[in-house]
Amino acid sequence: METLQLKAYAKINLGLDVVRRREDGYHEVRMIMQTVKLFDKLTFRLLEEREIRIKTNLGFLPVDKNNLVYKAVKLLQDTYGIEKGMEIDLFKCIPVAAGMAGGSTDCAAALVGASRLFGLDLNKKELMELGVKLGADVPYCVLRGTALSEGIGEVLTPLPPIPDCHILIAKPAVSVSTKFVYEHLDAEGIKAHPDIDGMIAAIKEGSLRGITDRMENVLETVTIPKYPVIAEIKSCMKKQGALNALMSGSGPTVFGIFEREEDAYTAKRLIQERKLANQVYVVLPFNQKTNR
Numbered sequence: 001m002e003t004l005q006l007k008a009y010a011k012i013n014l015g016l017d018v019v020r021r022r023e024d025g026y027h028e029v030r031m032i033m034q035t036v037k038l039f040d041k042l043t044f045r046l047l048e049e050r051e052i053r054i055k056t057n058l059g060f061l062p063v064d065k066n067n068l069v070y071k072a073v074k075l076l077q078d079t080y081g082i083e084k085g086m087e088i089d090l091f092k093c094i095p096v097a098a099g100m101a102g103g104s105t106d107c108a109a110a111l112v113g114a115s116r117l118f119g120l121d122l123n124k125k126e127l128m129e130l131g132v133k134l135g136a137d138v139p140y141c142v143l144r145g146t147a148l149s150e151g152i153g154e155v156l157t158p159l160p161p162i163p164d165c166h167i168l169i170a171k172p173a174v175s176v177s178t179k180f181v182y183e184h185l186d187a188e189g190i191k192a193h194p195d196i197d198g199m200i201a202a203i204k205e206g207s208l209r210g211i212t213d214r215m216e217n218v219l220e221t222v223t224i225p226k227y228p229v230i231a232e233i234k235s236c237m238k239k240q241g242a243l244n245a246l247m248s249g250s251g252p253t254v255f256g257i258f259e260r261e262e263d264a265y266t267a268k269r270l271i272q273e274r275k276l277a278n279q280v281y282v283v284l285p286f287n288q289k290t291n292r
């Protein structure tokens, strides 16, 4: 029985700017992406029949054609005329509908896993080209590490790894639809744009403070007024020694960057005691160069 197990890592946005709203309704973005060591586990098993079966630990997730893992396997079957199928056990840890690209990273891992078990052995570039058909963030989830993401998220420029730090992730018990946030963003009305170029320079210099001083996300203007708990979590992290704290993607997940691991754990405990968030983790950044 051929099986394969892969980790699908989550991302945070160290910076997120919206440049403009295009005529077709899509938003042009400039984002600094960072993979973090918070992951879902996918176990793949090759099936002789042309079926796709998904099992997951989260009862409320779709396991049919609406799951991005299903879509990834189906895309490979259809593109390459594969007559075999796949059973996937999806163990989720990444918060859902949280701004951490949980679905997109599962999709990327499914492309990698199915490509191997179907004997296609596609390279990164080929997987990224297929991935963009399923979601703007999927190519980045194939690439991983630190990167600048432009266009609608699919134009990627790898950057050097960020300096060592501890990242506290806290997801309050609310779900945010990415579509809702972008629809309510007044893209032309944004006055102060994040200093994305300055952050890129700081990453190249290896300056953690240079990075954290420039952490900004224009989507906070939509999500925070709706869910003020996000601002409370940010302030709690900063009071406990975070160099800075920010909402990731369209939220509601907040992350804080800490130099000292013990400060991150103190903030974690406080956030849990005050019931500000129900999913709280201290993690490390994932480094693409070393693949760890």
Ligand code: ATP
Residues within 6 Å of the ligand: 061, 062, 066, 067, 068, 069, 095, 096, 097, 098, 099, 100, 101, 102, 103, 104, 106, 107, 137, 176, 178, 249, 250
């Ligand atoms: P992003 O950061 O890309 O905006 P997100 O964290 O906001 O992503 P996801 O966790 O990817 O959002 O999930 C959003 C919705 O997608 C879920 O409500 C779920 O119904 C659907 N979905 C489909 N496949 C998956 C999957 N494998 N994991 C999680 N959600 C999935």
